[in-house]
Amino acid sequence: MTRIQKISLDYHFKVEQESGSSSYAFFGFNGTAGVWRISAINEVGGWKDRTTVEDMDLAVRASLKGWKFLYVGDVKVRSELPSTFKAYRHQQHRWTCGAANLFRKMARDIVLAKEVSLLKKIHVIYSFFFVRRVVAPIVTFAFYCIVIPVSVVVPEVSIPIWGVVYIPTTITILNAIRNPSSLHIMPFWILFENVMSMHRMKAALIGLLETASVNEWVVTQKLGDTLKEKMETNVAESTRTSFIRDRVSFLQLGFAVFLMCCASYNVVFGVNYYYVYIYLQAFAFVVMGFGYVGTFTTNS
Known part of the structure; x- marks a missing residue:
């Protein structure tokens, strides 16, 4: 799973962060491996x-005050990634929900900011927030996990080949550029990201609508933390319950049943190979x- 995460993170750092730094002198701070001026924070x-x-x-907020950001891509630091799907799901929920909620809270401030140019405002509102943090997860899940499967049971719906083939191929190639050694796992990455889009869409809607669970904080558990807790705890749990x-995840299993029904219908009655x-x-x-x-570890 960490290999799959590497594909997304490499694109994030080498494309999003690099382009934001060079073009707009702004990018989202990742929370670690950064140097801040105390005067900027204050x-x-x-x-x-x-x-x-x-x-x-x-x-x-620092960007809206005119502070510039510089991404130094040749400096390498170590980082531990979530090694369990549960931990990764919680992490992505927190990031997506928080970003969507921040967009809701700061959209007006971005528009009214006087220290930044109109072009930078458009970049932050449209590209940084709206497209990447809101539209991307919703469109990905809606199109590739709902529209395409449903289209096989509704003959009146015809999806052009560029939507089914060309766009996914382009996205795959763009991500593969930075990961030639991981080209063989790209199909798994696509399927993995489509599943994750369901959780990210849910998180984005929670953040935008600011529901009661919008600020729910679940610390991302890393393998090192899990092993430490496993050594320290004396609590015995039922293996089956754990x-x-x-x-x-019954939500994912239920959706798998829906997809299998659509695929089976396409096999029997369909005219394409979806x-x-x-x-x-x-x-x-x-x-x-x-x-x-x-990786899977338990605390028992």
Whole structure:
């Protein structure tokens, strides 16, 4: 699972962060491996806990005050990634929900900011927030996990080949440029990201609508933390209960059933070969629904 995360993170750092730094002197601070001027933090009001992305919040406020950001890509630091799907899901929920909620809270401030140019405002509002943090997860899940499967049972719906083939191929190539050694796992990355889009869409809507759970904070558990807790705890749990709690997602399994029904209908009555993709995506939902992705450790 960490190999799949590497594909997304490499694109994030080498494309999003590099382009933001060179073009607009702004990018979202990732919370670690960064150097801040104390005067910048003080000028913008310091750290705030109004969202679950306090590092991004600080970066946006500093940018609106005219501070410039520089991304130094040749400096390497070590970082531990979530090694279990449950931990990764919680992390992505927090990041997506927090970013969408920050967009809701700061959209007006960005528009009225006097220290930044109109072009930079458009970049922050449209590209940084709206497209990447709101539109991307919603469109990905809606199109590739709902529209395409439903289209096989509704003959009146015809999806052009550029939507089914060309766009996914282009996205894959763009991500593969930075990861030639991971080209063989790109198909798994696509299926993995489509499953994650369901969780990210839910998180984005929670952040935009600012529901009661918008500021829910679940610390991302890393393998090192898990092993430490495992050594320190004396609490014995039922293996079966622990398995269901830590690994099984009934939402994903239920959606897998929906996809399998659509694919099977396409096999029997369809005139295209969408069932190949839909079956693969259903299988991905099953695998991830049972938590058979990444390392698995228990506290028992």
